[in-house]
Amino acid sequence: MKVLITGGAGFIGTKLAQRLIADDHSVILVDSLSPQIHGDIPDYRPPEGATFKRLDVRQLAERTDLLEGTDVVYHLAAETGTAQSMYQIAEYVDVNGMGTAALLEALAKLQKRPARVILASSRSIYGEGAYEAPSRPGQLIHPRGRTREQLAAGNWDFSENGEILQAVATPEHFAAKPSSVYAATKMAQELLLTSSCESLGITPVLLRFQNVYGEGQSLRNPYTGVISIFFNRARQGLEINVYEDGKESRDFVHVEDIVSALVLVMKADVAPGSCYNVGSGMPTSLLELANTLVSASGTTAPIRISGDYRLGDIRHCFADISAIRRDLGFQPVVDLNAGLQRFVTWAKSQPEYQDLSDKAAAELRERGLAKV
Ligand SMILES: NC(=O)c1ccc[n+]([C@@H]2O[C@H](COP(=O)([O-])OP(=O)(O)OC[C@H]3O[C@@H](n4cnc5c(N)ncnc54)[C@H](O)[C@@H]3O)[C@@H](O)[C@H]2O)c1
Numbered sequence: 001m002k003v004l005i006t007g008g009a010g011f012i013g014t015k016l017a018q019r020l021i022a023d024d025h026s027v028i029l030v031d032s033l034s035p036q037i038h039g040d041i042p043d044y045r046p047p048e049g050a051t052f053k054r055l056d057v058r059q060l061a062e063r064t065d066l067l068e069g070t071d072v073v074y075h076l077a078a079e080t081g082t083a084q085s086m087y088q089i090a091e092y093v094d095v096n097g098m099g100t101a102a103l104l105e106a107l108a109k110l111q112k113r114p115a116r117v118i119l120a121s122s123r124s125i126y127g128e129g130a131y132e133a134p135s136r137p138g139q140l141i142h143p144r145g146r147t148r149e150q151l152a153a154g155n156w157d158f159s160e161n162g163e164i165l166q167a168v169a170t171p172e173h174f175a176a177k178p179s180s181v182y183a184a185t186k187m188a189q190e191l192l193l194t195s196s197c198e199s200l201g202i203t204p205v206l207l208r209f210q211n212v213y214g215e216g217q218s219l220r221n222p223y224t225g226v227i228s229i230f231f232n233r234a235r236q237g238l239e240i241n242v243y244e245d246g247k248e249s250r251d252f253v254h255v256e257d258i259v260s261a262l263v264l265v266m267k268a269d270v271a272p273g274s275c276y277n278v279g280s281g282m283p284t285s286l287l288e289l290a291n292t293l294v295s296a297s298g299t300t301a302p303i304r305i306s307g308d309y310r311l312g313d314i315r316h317c318f319a320d321i322s323a324i325r326r327d328l329g330f331q332p333v334v335d336l337n338a339g340l341q342r343f344v345t346w347a348k349s350q351p352e353y354q355d356l357s358d359k360a361a362a363e364l365r366e367r368g369l370a371k372v
Contacts, residue, residue: 004028004070006057006103007077009044010037011217012120015259016074021049028066031077032056037218057099060106067106072266075103076120081223083310085182087367096185100192107200116203118265119193122186123170123210123277127177129317131158131165141165145179151309152371156244158315167249167283167316172208172275172323180312194273203272205265210279210319214255214339215346222356226286229357230293231347234301236355240294241372246287246305251279251318254334264328279319280332292337296344310370
């Protein structure tokens with residue numbers, strides 16, 4: 001098949017391209033090589049066998065030639081920093097929204113259109129994940145995000161009628177309640193695709209990724225990727241600041257498992273607009289993550305549970321992956337310990353980047369968006 005990947009020079013796009021080339025597909029990568037990811041002077045080299053075009057996705061409507069004859073399009077190009085999106089609002093809306101619009105306009109202009117567009121969406125669109133009250137098992141609760149006052153008082157958890165709510169797996173039918181501009185733009189991408197693709201004769205498929213990590217993830221972007229941020233700090237012997245009480249959790253899924261899901265959905269017999277969570281299905285606390293990463297890195301960086309917080313951060317979310325398991329036979333195979341070991345081995349072979357996470361945190365603090 002002929003496959004085009006927007007954002008194809010990024011972390012997930014590169015791994016996907018390598019896999020598709022190995023499977024004998026013809027692969028075109030479109031990417032602007034954003035300086036935040038690739039540095040001011042990018043030293044990017046496309047995987048052997050891929051065709052690469054440096055282009056802003058927002059210009060795609062004028063470059064329909066790139067999409068001629070494609071069978072499948074993966075739409076991955078995006079600005080991805082949740083916290084950064086809270087002040088670079090126009091930029092996030094523009095790249096993620098207008099980028100998707102430009103892709104759709106380009107598709108509308110084609111004589112022969114690809115059969116399928118697959119979107120890299122995000123669990124962030126749920127906002128908080130699903131919870132249950134211990135006295136009412138099976139009844140999913142969707143709390144509103146925590147207020148500034150709750151966070152300032154260290155009221156990290158949610159409670160109802162005196163009961164602390166327990167996080168449970170979040171299913172796809174859970175309502176969207178984006179709590180960041182980034183999340184709102186991912187939601188917009190989903191809506192743009194599902195509202196227009198069918199009339200163009202294209203099957204849109206949405207994959208909602210949890211926190212993706214692994215070899216090849218950006219080590220220089222201080223705005224996203226907690227594993228890179230913790231690793232960079234551990235490597236330089238800097239203190240690791242674990243926010244809140246360290247018990248907040250995320251679902252970390254290895255990029256190899258994400259690529260498996262992306263490849264499975266390329267050919268699967270799915271209805272237009274199908275939407276699947278992709279994650280490990282397991283929550284891991286940020287403190288557990290910091291401890292595992294420090295020990296895998298072989299460093300002695302101090303870990304501090306600081307009680308700091310960022311507005312808009314969720315407390316818990318982990319994926320219910322029963323739908324993708326049932327429909328596509330998806331099964332995550334890389335457990336977190338093995339995956340972190342692989343990540344650390346790779347990351348140690350990379351140049352040591354100046355740690356900019358303090359600067360990123362200060363930007364939030366100065367705007368009143370965090371206590372750090
Ligand atoms: N990594 C995760 O944890 C995660 C989780 C949920 C969803 N996602 C989604 O998966 C996709 C890929 O994420 P990633 O982790 O590979 O991120 P990444 O930052 O490594 O890759 C994104 C790529 O998009 C490119 N890009 C940015 N703006 C562009 C523009 N205007 N035009 C063309 N290219 C542009 C960047 O140069 C980069 O190469 C994104 O859509 C992201 O929202 C990622």
